[in-house]
Amino acid sequence: MTMVSQSPDSSSLAEVLDRILDKGIVVDVWARVSLVGIEILAIEARVVVASVDTFLHYAEEITKIEIAAKEEKPAIAA
Numbered sequence: 001m002t003m004v005s006q007s008p009d010s011s012s013l014a015e016v017l018d019r020i021l022d023k024g025i026v027v028d029v030w031a032r033v034s035l036v037g038i039e040i041l042a043i044e045a046r047v048v049v050a051s052v053d054t055f056l057h058y059a060e061e062i063t064k065i066e067i068a069a070k071e072e073k074p075a076i077a078a
Helices: 013-023 052-072
Strands: 025-035 038-049
């Protein structure tokens, strides 16, 4: 008798990429290197991966928010 083992719900790379592009993923990294209390290097990175449709949807909403914020700012009299 031979036993056949199956891996439970293994996903292909295409399925994983499809899910990431559909839902999106955000990677936020912040690092600081210091020596004897002196900051030598600071790295801050934000990586966002999403489908073009998702990006365009959120970019349109962000543009609306930015326009509304500019309209609300009172003009400074000189």
